[in-house]
Amino acid sequence: MGRTHVTRKSRRLVLICVCGAVLVLAVGLILTAMSGSIVFFRSPTEVAAQGVGPGVRFRLGGLVQEGSLRRGPDQTIEFTVTDTNATVPVHYKGLLPDLFREGQGVVTEGRLEPGGLFRADTVLAKHDESYMPREVADALKAQGRWQEGAGKGAGQDKAAAADKTLGPRSER
Template structure:
């Protein structure tokens, strides 16, 4: 066996071990990957109860109900379909009806989504990318529409806890 052929065998063996390691890592991570779904996706795909996923859309107007303790119920919609969500915990300060939200949790057998994490928009122009893409694909949301509804930088400064005014720096 020549030196060149031994080198090629060594390179091929290292490459195959590396490919095997990457494959094993991806297989191990596949159980922890959580996919984003809109309410329309959940209704159309018939996702099995007990499936862990991320639900994104808009908090439906008039759906927010506070229960005993820290339990909160609300509905997430993409204007085509709606999913009822139950969450136990403190909601983000900027969580409100009509705004973008992403909830992570488990779909229950009755169609109720039991969330363990709720993320809300952080300023007047933010919407999670997956939610914005899903709403844009349906023609229900356009870039800049949310920013136009806000009151400008003053609202962002006030919502961030600032009291210095729109031009002031911290």
């Protein structure tokens, strides 16, 4: 006589709540696992303005300042990264990418030391400002050191010149 009757509607509601709780738990676990591997990008101006603490891992991007490259023994390299507003000295030990040059774009990954030196363990050189992070590109545009489409147009002009010299594709 004390039979409880569970309706189809209430079973469906319980199932939806259980699925929602499992989904929230899964998203929480994924975000917790990823929090240790997320690395933020900062420009030299942001490093100076935000007062990034020593030991914090991040990516530093900008241009390699002209005249700042110094090579030491055992593949140690020191250079300065700038966005024309601020600079950050960088120390790196290892082989540099082939495209790494003064005045070119660079992204380094590592940690800031107490004295303000950025100790990089990864250096990525960029061949073209069209791959420049938006913040750095905006700073360079404001200084008049980079115009929109300058990198793209040069490559397209070279490709067009090659096409003219080699003739139509069907003749090659």
